[in-house]
Amino acid sequence: MNLLDGKLVSAKIKEDIKNEASAFTAKSGRKPHLVAILVGNDGGSETYVASKMRNCELVGFESTNIRYHVDVTEDELIAKIKEINQDPNIDGLIVQLPLPKHIDPEKITETIDHRKDVDGFHPINLGRMQRNLPCFIPATPYGIMLMLEHYGIDTAGKKAVVVGRSNIVGSPMSILLARNSNPGNCTVTLTHSRTANLKEEVLAADIIVAAIGRKHFVTADMVKEDAIVIDVGINREESTETKSGFKLYGDVDFEEVSKKSSWITPVPGGVGLMTIVGLLKNTLEAAKGTVYPK
Ligand code: NDP
Numbered sequence: 001m002n003l004l005d006g007k008l009v010s011a012k013i014k015e016d017i018k019n020e021a022s023a024f025t026a027k028s029g030r031k032p033h034l035v036a037i038l039v040g041n042d043g044g045s046e047t048y049v050a051s052k053m054r055n056c057e058l059v060g061f062e063s064t065n066i067r068y069h070v071d072v073t074e075d076e077l078i079a080k081i082k083e084i085n086q087d088p089n090i091d092g093l094i095v096q097l098p099l100p101k102h103i104d105p106e107k108i109t110e111t112i113d114h115r116k117d118v119d120g121f122h123p124i125n126l127g128r129m130q131r132n133l134p135c136f137i138p139a140t141p142y143g144i145m146l147m148l149e150h151y152g153i154d155t156a157g158k159k160a161v162v163v164g165r166s167n168i169v170g171s172p173m174s175i176l177l178a179r180n181s182n183p184g185n186c187t188v189t190l191t192h193s194r195t196a197n198l199k200e201e202v203l204a205a206d207i208i209v210a211a212i213g214r215k216h217f218v219t220a221d222m223v224k225e226d227a228i229v230i231d232v233g234i235n236r237e238e239s240t241e242t243k244s245g246f247k248l249y250g251d252v253d254f255e256e257v258s259k260k261s262s263w264i265t266p267v268p269g270g271v272g273l274m275t276i277v278g279l280l281k282n283t284l285e286a287a288k289g290t291v292y293p294k
Pocket of ligand 1: 166170211212273
């Protein structure tokens, strides 16, 4: 078993981003700037946003966290997004999901200027990704592709099975793995809760991407010998063993599956760290205007 080590790869790529950010700042007189909007006080979202902000500081970006009470209206939020869209000193904007039920996430996503949509959720970015055009790629699939690239994993011709079809992880992941690029060129099967014979589908995979949201859903009997296993799941459970009061589990039973896999990502220390890298890279590209010229 070889570890796809998110700690190691993210540290290396962040060092490169830091150097590029410093060159950008020297040239433009300002730092790349990411704004994150957080509504309410969901524990997971708080942790993710705090980590994104901390990582921005680490690589020399400016970061602003705008917080709203859970009762904020959709109109108020939209007005703020429109204001940020117009601000030339802000390069990237993310609105942390999930949002409270009275706010339509589609409407919010489409209000963000696609040129500042560093989460890559806007339909223009998703459409451009599908067509292999310059765009912001959703941070988690982007991070996974960077990880595969870092380890020089040859994915061409492999059978990839993605479990989970969400707009932010599973679906874009399936598109990227099928694209005519490297990494990519896989034969992809996208599975979900209505898939018949899921176990057989996963067992046939050379590459498994698990993005379900259920602790240890993928067990060793579902994985063929030498498969490459990417675990996206972050399942939080309360725990007295940790200082934070909770423990994270992946969607893959790491202990058993790692005995069969050729490569595998741990949780924590895998895809989560690479997601941050994807976001930072998108923000830097937004500042530099490499994806959408300014
Ligand atoms: P969603 O809940 O949006 O999607 C889950 C997907 O899993 C759905 O497509 C669903 O199918 C499918 N699914 C659920 N149960 C089953 C089942 N029994 N068999 C087959 N498929 C099933 O989740 P996300 O994609 O947003 O997130 C998935 C996981 O990844 C979560 O644990 C989340 O916390 C984590 N995550 C981690 C990130 C990171 O940085 N590491 C970033 C984003 C998410 P259906 O469509 O039919 O309902």
